Amino acid sequence: xxxxxxxGSRLGFILAAAGSAVGLGxxxxxxxxxxxxGGGAFxxxxxxxxxxxxxxxxxxxxxxGRMAEKNAIGAFAKLKGGAWPLVGLCGVAAAFIIxxxxxxxxxxxxxxxxxxxxxxxxxxxxxxxxxxxxxFIADPVSPLIYHAIFMAxxxxxVLSGVGSGIERASKILMPALFALLLVLIVRSVTLPxxxxxxxxxxxxxxxxxxxxxxxxxxxxxxxxxxxxxxxxITYGSYLSKKENIASSAGWVTLLDTSVAVMAGLLILPAxxxxxxxxxxxxxxxxITLPAxxxHMPMGSxxxxxxxxxxxxxALTSAVSILEVVVAYFVxxxxxxxxxxxxxxxxxIFLLGIPSSLSMGLMGEFKIFGLGFFDLMDYVSSKLLLPxxxxxxxxxxxxxxxxxxxxxxxxxxxxxxxxxxxxxxIVKFIAPLAIAFILLKGLGVL
Ligand code: PHE
Ligand code: NA
Numbered sequence: 430x431x432x433x434x435x436x437g438s439r440l441g442f443i444l445a446a447a448g449s450a451v452g453l454g455x456x457x458x459x460x461x462x463x464x465x466x467g468g469g470a471f472x473x474x475x476x477x478x479x480x481x482x483x484x485x486x487x488x489x490x491x492x493x494g495r496m497a498e499k500n501a502i503g504a505f506a507k508l509k510g511g512a513w514p515l516v517g518l519c520g521v522a523a524a525f526i527i528x529x530x531x532x533x534x535x536x537x538x539x540x541x542x543x544x545x546x547x548x549x550x551x552x553x554x555x556x557x558x559x560x561x562x563x564x565f566i567a568d569p570v571s572p573l574i575y576h577a578i579f580m581a582x583x584x585x586x587v588l589s590g591v592g593s594g595i596e597r598a599s600k601i602l603m604p605a606l607f608a609l610l611l612v613l614i615v616r617s618v619t620l621p622x623x624x625x626x627x628x629x630x631x632x633x634x635x636x637x638x639x640x641x642x643x644x645x646x647x648x649x650x651x652x653x654x655x656x657x658x659x660x661x662i663t664y665g666s667y668l669s670k671k672e673n674i675a676s677s678a679g680w681v682t683l684l685d686t687s688v689a690v691m692a693g694l695l696i697l698p699a700x701x702x703x704x705x706x707x708x709x710x711x712x713x714x715x716i717t718l719p720a721x722x723x724h725m726p727m728g729s730x731x732x733x734x735x736x737x738x739x740x741x742x743a744l745t746s747a748v749s750i751l752e753v754v755v756a757y758f759v760x761x762x763x764x765x766x767x768x769x770x771x772x773x774x775x776x777i778f779l780l781g782i783p784s785s786l787s788m789g790l791m792g793e794f795k796i797f798g799l800g801f802f803d804l805m806d807y808v809s810s811k812l813l814l815p816x817x818x819x820x821x822x823x824x825x826x827x828x829x830x831x832x833x834x835x836x837x838x839x840x841x842x843x844x845x846x847x848x849x850x851x852x853x854i855v856k857f858i859a860p861l862a863i864a865f866i867l868l869k870g871l872g873v874l
Contacts, residue, residue, distance in 0.1 A: 433498050434590065439672045441596040443680050445745070446491075446655075446664050448599035450685035451606070452746030453534050454653040456739055457714045459689040460696035462649050464707030466642045469633035472693065474646040479686050482862060483650045485854040486818045487661055488678040489825040492833050494665025495674060500756035501659025504666065509828050516820040517757075520659035523813040524753040525773075527658070529780035530805045531750065532583065535743035536575030536785075537715060538736050540565065545732035550719040555703045562715045567789030576781050579740075583747040584774035587755055588767045599745050603684075606738045610691045613718075613735065616725050617699045626698035629707060644870025647863065648810040654685055657814030657821070660749045663756045670839040695721075751777070811870070819863040826856030 436442040463471045497504035502517030544550050552558055566572055586598060618627060651657045668674065696714055699721045700707050718735065722728035751773060758769035783791060787801035796804050825833050830852065838844045868874040
């Protein structure tokens with residue numbers, strides 16, 4: 430058997446895993462979710478969930494991957510078998526669904542990159558920016574072309590393989606994104622009227638919190654940290670035993686969360702400064718930020734850089750989603766990396782078409798009262814990811830606990846002092862809390 434490919438270094442792994450985590454979930458989704466769910470209270474609940482359940486599931490996934498050195502389905506089959514590989518199978522299904530609509534939004538960022546160069550966005554009037562965005566996403570053709578371009582790029586990186594494709598790209602781009610965000614935050618928080626937005630994000634109003642809010646925060650935590658579908662199992666499977674896996678999980682969680690908070694501090698002050706509605710939903714980033722750029726010297730250059738980096742952040746995430754599926758076909762079905770990447774990429778592109786069209790032509794077409802895009806988002810982030818996380822926790826806590834402890838200690842032979850705390854979370858707290866929040870959010874309890 431050929432030896433499994435490994436990440437080039439610990440930093441390479443952290444940046445690739447952070448590249449998976451940091452994406453549209455942080456910059457596009459988090460601010461509008463916080464905006465729709467009351468701001469500060471949402472942020473606090475989100476942080477609480479991330480650093481308890483999120484961090485624990487992150488470590489659980491990485492450990493499963495490293496112990497098995499297998500893809501999401503194969504890892505469960507190798508470590509235990511029985512019905513467990515179904516958890517990985519749901520993950521693969523979630524990967525198809527998530528990438529299909531993720532790529533549509535990522536396509537929007539490419540289009541906005543182009544629009545910033547041509548000057549089409551250099552407009553100070555927020556209402557005009559709103560109609561540009563609305564007109565663009567409702568167009569039956571143009572968003573699909575960008576969706577195709579984005580999927581093609583994703584396929585290209587994945588078929589280039591782990592080290593030379595995924596790792597190399599993440600190493601350069603993550604730091605650049607961080608730096609640009611800092612610059613933009615300074616502009617946003619110094620806009621006249623920005624203070625209200627800062628207060629909205631940082632002072633919690635718990636009167637608006639319901640179980641639906643908590644369940645939104647939980648879904649967002651899973652989505653943002655790339656958890657519940659085996660992305661971190663897959664990336665963990667390329668991790669060598671020499672690396673400190675727990676500290677890597679901690680870094681990835683911290684980086685992802687910092688970028689989400691930074692994006693909130695970038696978007697929400699601007700939303701208030703320009704008199705937008707914070708609960709405007711998915712268009713928030715694409716309408717507000719161009720208005721911020723229009724108020725900056727050399728705004729078009731900043732706009733271009735921003736949408737470029739957002740597109741790249743989306744690319745490193747999309748790559749990890751596609752890799753979940755491709756790793757399965759390569760490991761367990763004997764299909765070539767190239768063949769698997771292209772075939773799966775085409776299927777996901779096709780699945781994304783109705784999501785894109787639901788913003789215009791197919792706007793009236795509803796399933797369970799949701800448009801196609803919203804339905805894909807709902808099924809994956811509200812159901813599949815948290816349920817996946819629940820079973821991943823149970824698996825590590827109850828099925829492979831002894832081996833998992835050894836794996837955590839593999840790099841230096843020392844079992845860390847917090848191991849039993851983690852044990853209690855994955856055995857009891859995470860599964861119970863996820864089940865409870867899910868049922869409450871669905872209105873079943
Ligand atoms: N975490 C990514 C983001 O925030 C999206 C993602 C979800 C990636 C699930 C992998 C798995 O944009
Ligand atoms: Na994220």
